[in-house]
Amino acid sequence: MADIAQDIPVAAQAPPPRTTGMLGWLKANLFDGVTSTILTVACAALLAIAIPPVVRWALLDAIWHAPNGQACRGAGACWAFIGEKFRFILFGFFPVAETWRPVVVVGIFLLMIAAACNRRMWGRRLGILWLVGLMVVFALMRGGFAGMSRVETAMWSGLPLTLILAVVGMLLGFPLGVLLALGRRSKLPAVRAICVGYIELIRGVPLITLLFMASLMLPLFLPAGVTVDKLVRAQVAFVMFAGAYLAEVVRGGLQAIPKGQTEAADALGLSYVQRTWLIVLPQALSLVIPPLVNTFIGIFKDTALVIIISLFDLLTTAQTALADVNWQGFYVEAYVFVGVIYWSFCFFMSRYSQLLEREFNRGKRR
């Protein structure tokens, strides 16, 4: 019996073949059984058919420099078109001599977004930063002081316009959404009914009808002689739209707060406003930050719809660039360029929201 208990050194055996290393990975992930092998071969065949023509079109056969559209027609893409229209697609009708202004504006927006993504910045400081940032943005766009020429809102176009519509829509829509969500959860039936009616009405109709309404009917709604800037009208539609969608997100957070929290606040003798502002909202809002980011992505993508009321956002400037008689027919190039810009913003934000979600769920993860 004693020898059995003894430690007898045994030489370590190699792991079974084809379970580790490169071969093992291939076996487990690409050739695990008949079905998997067939799928792998089919996908590889599909890629082999699809990728070479795309690479040839976009890179090998592409024309990078050309004086005009005629000289740019070939088997491949015409990136010279983008080179030619680059400034117009990004900044539209903004005076060419002052292009630095919209460039700085886009830079400020990127900085503000970067600051908002840094969790150590969250809090009052961030709010002040955004307020100051937006004021600088408007001052730079509008000009009319310190030697900068005055630029009317009709000339604001391209990427800065898209960013302004999305960011202002979100910032002003957010308080509206919180109020609507609180109203929808209110114990007062009249308040609740009006809030539910507003939210369902706005969410039930396409954004495009709201934009039509803002551009065609807002002038009818206002007293005679009062005119509202076209950009402001579109912005109002975005705020109304964002408010209704954000209200549903915030409501999700309000519903997740256990009843004990409000009861405890009542027991402390807090008023409704104190209870909501100090106890309920801080908890509810921090729960819904990831879906708020997703809503923002949706609003950012939806700004493309302003083409329908002929505001010159990023997509409209691209369409306008396509109408140039000297450079006709480069649809795919223009849409790919604009698509990459939209995609980078949305992809970055959706990754950030996924990261937040993972971090917030760290305690719940097994």
Add this chain to the structure above:
Amino acid sequence: MTAAEQGAPAIMPPRPPPWRNPAVRGVIYQIVFVLAVLAVVAFFVNNTLVNLNRRNIATGFGFLSREAGFDIGEKLIPYTPADTYARAFLVGLTNTLHVAILGIVFATVLGTLMGLARLSSNWLVRKLAQVYVETFRNIPLLLQLFFWWGLLNKMAPGPRQAWQILPGVFVSNRGVAYPVPVGSPAYKWVVLAFVAGIALTVVARRWGIRRQAATGQPFRAEWVGLGLIVGLPVIAFFLAGAPLALDVPALQGFNFSGGSTMSPEFAALLIGLVVYTGTFIAEIVRAGILAVSWGQSEAAMALGLRSGQRMRLVVLPQALRVIIPPMTSQYLNLTKNSSLAVAIGFPDLVSVANTTLNQTGQALEGIAMIMAVYLFISLSIALAMNLYNRAVALVER
């Protein structure tokens, strides 16, 4: 040392004054709120009436019975420019419903396949599905519609050099031409056999469940059902003489004749809606399946269920509960997004209404009608889905 301990008589607290009474205050708040809302609404309505009067714009829905005078390129129901505006609206509505229903069906199929592909054990399949989802989800739908429309309408060659993407399916700047079977009385019998197959399957399944409950003998309803639903129509097809003739589009002069043709606008709208909504459905399906805890699958395996049974009997019924509510809102989104058709010139409801309100100047009525239709569609889909959701919801105690 309270009053009660000292033996003093308990004093009723004084009635609070009315402005401290929550019930009274609630009523006051509501009255104030409703009055404020009404005041704002009245302000707008008053301005609108004054403005309409000043601009001499007619009000009311009388224009609906007037002659429309514009033609509509695509229609499912007969329409000529001599018809009324009401008829034109109806044509727009049928076009909207047409693209929305086809879009919902195809987006569900594409989205479900991609959602399952993202959970595949095959690395290549998983990555390809992920690239699809991440690419098309993060680009505005309108941009995608312009892209497909530009591709189909501007980049596609004329009919003579049409791309043949599948045998008999031609893509040219005139649209997508595809073959359809030549009409034959045989198809009536095939459809009847198909319906009979479904009915018989339901009966057989009921009987199978009862027999399994009584004797423990399992009944493979899915195979019997497959045999009935596919087999009966096939038998009917051959008994009726197997009319295999297809009406294949063929180049004739400058366009295709024969088969059926989708206009570039319709094709672009359908492709755009399906590809865009498919990404969201893929994520919903993936999340729904992941939401069923792994323990459920393990328990099913411990019971000796095969992988097909495990999916069908244990995982899917629970996943559907998670999947259905967000799926409903995606269907609603697709229907609402079909209004972007106006940007690429497909005559949907919004596009027809837009033409109408430009011609008549009656923006108020036109927009009210669009909103009413979409609200009706939204609320009915929501109602139908809520009923279904109630049927599959978890029953607790």
